[in-house]
Amino acid sequence: xxxxxxxxxxxxxxxxxxxxxxxxxxxxxxxxxxxxxxxxxxxxxxxxxxxxxxxxxxxxxxxxxxxxxxxxxxxxxxxxxxxxxxxxxxxxxxxxxxxxxxxxxxxxxxxxxxxxxxxxxxxxxxxxxxxxxxxxxxxxxxxxxxxxxxxxxxxxxxxxxxxxxxxxxxxxxxxxxxxxxxxxxxxxxxxxxxxxxxxxxxxxxxxxxxxxxxxxxxxxxxxxxxxxxxxxxxxxxxxxxxxxxxxxxxxxxxxxxxxxxxxxxxxxxxxxxxxxxxxxxxxxxxxxxxxxxxxxxxxxxxxxxxxxxxxxxxxxxxxxxxxxxxxxxxxxxxxxxxxxxxxxxxxxxxxxxxxxxxxxxxxxxxxxxxxxxxxxxxxxxxxxxxxxxxxxxxxxxxxxxxxxxxxxxxxxxxxxxxxxxxxxxxxxxxxxxxxxxxxxxxxxxxxxxxxxxxxxxxxxxxxxxxxxxxxxxxxxxxxxxxxxxxxxxxxxxxxxxxxxxxxxxxxxxxxxxxxxxxxxxxxxxxxxxxxxxxxxxxxxxxxxxxxxxxxxxxxxxxxxxxxxxxxxxxxxxxxxxxxxxxxxxxxxxxxxxxxxxxxxxxxxxx
Amino acid sequence: xxxxxxxxxxxxxxxxxxxxxxxxxxxxxxxxxxxxxxxxxxxxxxxxxxxxxxxxxxxxxxxxxxxxxxxxxxxxxxxxxxxxxxxxxxxxxxxxxxxxxxxxxxxxxxxxxxxxxxxxxxxxxxxxxxxxxxxxxxxxxxxxxxxxxxxxxxxxxxxxxxxxxxxxxxxxxxxxxxxxxxxxxxxxxxxxxxxxxxxxxxxxxxxxxxxxxxxxxxxxxxxxxxxxxxxxxxxxxxxxxxxxxxxxxxxxx
Ligand SMILES: Nc1ncnc2c1ncn2[C@@H]1O[C@H](COP(=O)(O)OP(=O)(O)OP(=O)(O)O)[C@@H](O)[C@H]1O
Ligand SMILES: [Mg+2]
Numbered sequence: 001x002x003x004x005x006x007x008x009x010x011x012x013x014x015x016x017x018x019x020x021x022x023x024x025x026x027x028x029x030x031x032x033x034x035x036x037x038x039x040x041x042x043x044x045x046x047x048x049x050x051x052x053x054x055x056x057x058x059x060x061x062x063x064x065x066x067x068x069x070x071x072x073x074x075x076x077x078x079x080x081x082x083x084x085x086x087x088x089x090x091x092x093x094x095x096x097x098x099x100x101x102x103x104x105x106x107x108x109x110x111x112x113x114x115x116x117x118x119x120x121x122x123x124x125x126x127x128x129x130x131x132x133x134x135x136x137x138x139x140x141x142x143x144x145x146x147x148x149x150x151x152x153x154x155x156x157x158x159x160x161x162x163x164x165x166x167x168x169x170x171x172x173x174x175x176x177x178x179x180x181x182x183x184x185x186x187x188x189x190x191x192x193x194x195x196x197x198x199x200x201x202x203x204x205x206x207x208x209x210x211x212x213x214x215x216x217x218x219x220x221x222x223x224x225x226x227x228x229x230x231x232x233x234x235x236x237x238x239x240x241x242x243x244x245x246x247x248x249x250x251x252x253x254x255x256x257x258x259x260x261x262x263x264x265x266x267x268x269x270x271x272x273x274x275x276x277x278x279x280x281x282x283x284x285x286x287x288x289x290x291x292x293x294x295x296x297x298x299x300x301x302x303x304x305x306x307x308x309x310x311x312x313x314x315x316x317x318x319x320x321x322x323x324x325x326x327x328x329x330x331x332x333x334x335x336x337x338x339x340x341x342x343x344x345x346x347x348x349x350x351x352x353x354x355x356x357x358x359x360x361x362x363x364x365x366x367x368x369x370x371x372x373x374x375x376x377x378x379x380x381x382x383x384x385x386x387x388x389x390x391x392x393x394x395x396x397x398x399x400x401x402x403x404x405x406x407x408x409x410x411x412x413x414x415x416x417x418x419x420x421x422x423x424x425x426x427x428x429x430x431x432x433x434x435x436x437x438x439x440x441x442x443x444x445x446x447x448x449x450x451x452x453x454x455x456x457x458x459x460x461x462x463x464x465x466x467x468x469x470x471x472x473x474x475x476x477x478x479x480x481x482x483x484x485x486x487x488x489x490x491x492x493x494x495x496x497x498x499x500x501x502x503x504x505x506x507x508x509x510x511x512x513x514x515x516x517x518x519x520x521x522x523x524x525x526x527x528x529x530x531x532x533x534x535x536x537x538x539x540x541x542x543x544x545x546x547x548x549x550x551x552x553x554x555x556x557x558x559x560x561x562x563x564x565x566x567x568x569x570x571x572x573x574x575x576x577x578x579x580x581x582x583x584x585x586x587x588x589x590x591x592x593x594x595x596x597x598x599x600x601x602x603x604x605x606x
Numbered sequence: 607x608x609x610x611x612x613x614x615x616x617x618x619x620x621x622x623x624x625x626x627x628x629x630x631x632x633x634x635x636x637x638x639x640x641x642x643x644x645x646x647x648x649x650x651x652x653x654x655x656x657x658x659x660x661x662x663x664x665x666x667x668x669x670x671x672x673x674x675x676x677x678x679x680x681x682x683x684x685x686x687x688x689x690x691x692x693x694x695x696x697x698x699x700x701x702x703x704x705x706x707x708x709x710x711x712x713x714x715x716x717x718x719x720x721x722x723x724x725x726x727x728x729x730x731x732x733x734x735x736x737x738x739x740x741x742x743x744x745x746x747x748x749x750x751x752x753x754x755x756x757x758x759x760x761x762x763x764x765x766x767x768x769x770x771x772x773x774x775x776x777x778x779x780x781x782x783x784x785x786x787x788x789x790x791x792x793x794x795x796x797x798x799x800x801x802x803x804x805x806x807x808x809x810x811x812x813x814x815x816x817x818x819x820x821x822x823x824x825x826x827x828x829x830x831x832x833x834x835x836x837x838x839x840x841x842x843x844x845x846x847x848x849x850x851x852x853x854x855x856x857x858x859x
Pocket of ligand 2: 657
């Protein structure tokens with residue numbers, strides 16, 4: 001009987017349940033998608049040892065972040081569920097149902113909802129992974145065979161994490177529902193959480209908040225002071241700083257605004273009061289949202305920035321993309337197709353295992369190198385191209401041996417590269433080497449790939465040896481995998497953060513909407529214009545969306561500084577990710593607005 | 607008659623149920639009028655259609671057929687903002703429960719209709735204080751509804767209903783949630799307003815005691831006006847109360 005009652009009330013509010021259910025399913029789908037990469041060591045390993053370790057580490061870090069976020073998210077989803085069910089359960093208890101039975105019902109309800117959502121989420125996630133698999137493979141390298149959209153360890157991880165968390169939630173719900181006084185459950189809707197804060201306390205909170213934020217920002221501006229602790233310190237100080245700032249400033253601002261005559265015009269007073277009542281309860285949510293907003297925006301910005309850095313980073317090892325010894329006619333054809341920035345051709349004499357260059361050819365045709373930046377942490381981003389003076393033969397020799405020497409030592413072909421003015425003592429075959437620097441390594445990639453392949457075939461012993469270094473093309477391949485991996489992860493994380501953030505905000509606002517229905521009904525009966533009601537709702541939600549956005553953007557602006565070592569100029573072209581992000585955020589706002597109005601402003605007169 | 611009638615209801619009919627649903631006729635054919643300064647009670651058994659009638663008079667719902675004129679205007683034709691403005695300017699309401707917004711103070715609650723009309727803040731403050739003095743609720747003004755008793759809340763609701771000096775005040779069982787002492791106070795207050803301000807009052811109630819404060823009582827039975835009682839000038843309230851009880855006795859047979 002009790003089950004029937006419970007089921008019927010679920011049916012009655014199926015829309016709210018659908019919202020909750022789909023939110024949970026999407027969250028677990030994202031988690032699954034992430035795990036198909038993070039939990040597939042085989043796949044991560046295909047890209048070579050050094051890169052794989054790094055990527056594995058990066059994805060591990062991402063998985064922890066995502067897990068943390070999931071925890072927060074489920075917490076909000078659960079409180080939404082609780083707020084929906086409180087009254088019903090209060091009623092059951094009042095009617096004399098034993099608490100133990102109620103407890104079991106609640107436990108079961110949470111678990112059923114949770115496990116169904118997780119299963120659906122995994123199914124969705126598998127579909128999503130299939131859909132995105134070409135994208136994933138494209139981003140993470142060519143190892144198509146190693147990536148599996150259907151990946152058992154990912155399923156297991158998702159199940160373990162989600163079911164574990166739901167188990168916690170179910171137990172928590174049971175305890176809350178059975179321990180709370182009945183009256184409190186029944187009157188959950190009428191309770192007002194508002195209490196006026198003393199000015200002194202507000203001031204203390206304000207100072208604490210600002211101080212924490214300043215510390216957080218300082219740490220991010222000077223990441224070298226605290227090294228690896230920077231991120232932890234920043235996350236902690238910013239989170240608490242945001243919390244106190246919201247608590248103090250918004251409270252004060254609202255109390256202050258209410259004094260003005262503007263507060264008595266139309267529904268202004270009502271909106272202010274709504275916000276003031278909510279702010280106390282929303283401070284925590286807003287803080288969470290602000291942090292998620294900052295991370296989502298930060299991740300997407302960094303991800304997009306990383307993409308631009310692939311070329312720069314891969315080209316710090318040398319000035320030339322490829323070096324080709326005695327190009328074949330096939331290679332020559334390919335070279336002609338390239339759009340080149342520099343093409344240098346030198347001759348040398350192969351004397352046994354010694355390669356000897358005549359120094360004078362570097363006068364007419366200067367050889368270039370990359371000068372790495374001097375500032376700690378900015379070596380790569382400050383790197384510059386420069387000419388090696390022809391008289392510095394040692395420097396020339398060591399730079400040339402990067403391309404021709406060291407990497408061929410193992411195979412026993414070359415053990416020394418020399419540059420000297422007088423070649424009369426040297427005997428041996430004369431060969432030609434061509435150094436190529438393309439205008440755009442990314443655009444030339446397909447041709448470079450073929451060229452490099454052909455060049456490697458000349459050294460059968462070193463065919464699969466990655467240390468056969470022909471030029472920046474080698475680095476480009478590795479960096480691209482690493483950075484695309486990072487980029488992919490950053491964007492994926494950014495989108496998950498954004499999705500969960502929106503969902504959290506939605507749950508929180510919607511769980512408040514049930515108390516709002518009679519309020520708006522009353523306002524309408526008192527003769528409020530329909531348009532004013534809508535305007536009031538729009539404004540109220542806009543403020544709840546806007547506050548985290550403003551503070552979140554500030555966090556991001558400071559936080560980007562952390563990536564100065566990775567991105568040449570983290571602040572360049574910021575508008576693009578910001579606009580994309582802003583549009584998505586705006587979309588969420590409009591969507592939530594619509595739903596909220598649908599729920600709260602039910603039409604009465606036809 | 608025409609000039610001083612506040613409400614004129616002509617042949618009101620209300621059928622509940624949408625196209626596919628089962629139809630239920632809650633009101634069959636109701637016509638009556640309320641004059642300026644009138645104090646009308648609407649009585650009847652549960653389910654007889656009292657709330658239905660009030661909702662139509664108060665413009666919360668539209669009749670299936672018939673018209674309602676308030677202050678000479680056919681309100682069944684009003685829509686949207688015109689309807690909202692009409693409510694805000696001409697009518698006051700007191701409901702059985704949930705009258706006040708719990709996130710506003712009493713003063714803000716009372717001033718709300720004036721805010722909605724865009725009155726300047728200073729004027730709102732003055733009017734609120736004046737009306738609070740008249741109803742002896744000045745000490746409650748800065749409190750939130752959660753800090754008030756049921757009776758106090760209804761007095762605040764009463765103040766809010768009167769703040770825009772409406773032509774007519776509607777109440778749907780405003781004493782329903784009050785004990786007899788608080789109910790008596792509220793009714794006394796309504797009577798006083800009715801006499802001093804000449805505000806017409808229409809009160810739905812199932813309780814004979816509350817009804818005895820009215821000047822005229824309409825009995826609804828099965829969606830029609832079954833009977834009408836008018837209190838004579840010479841008649842005392844207890845006497846009228848007895849008459850209502852007798853009427854209810856015969857009515858329910
Ligand atoms: N929205 C509705 N849809 C369908 N039927 C309705 C609706 N509202 C009321 N009714 C029906 O109309 C009839 C009159 O209802 P109404 O609420 O007017 O009664 P009432 O006289 O106010 O009763 P009470 O004294 O119990 O409040 C009832 O039989 C009720 O079931
Ligand atoms: Mg009724």
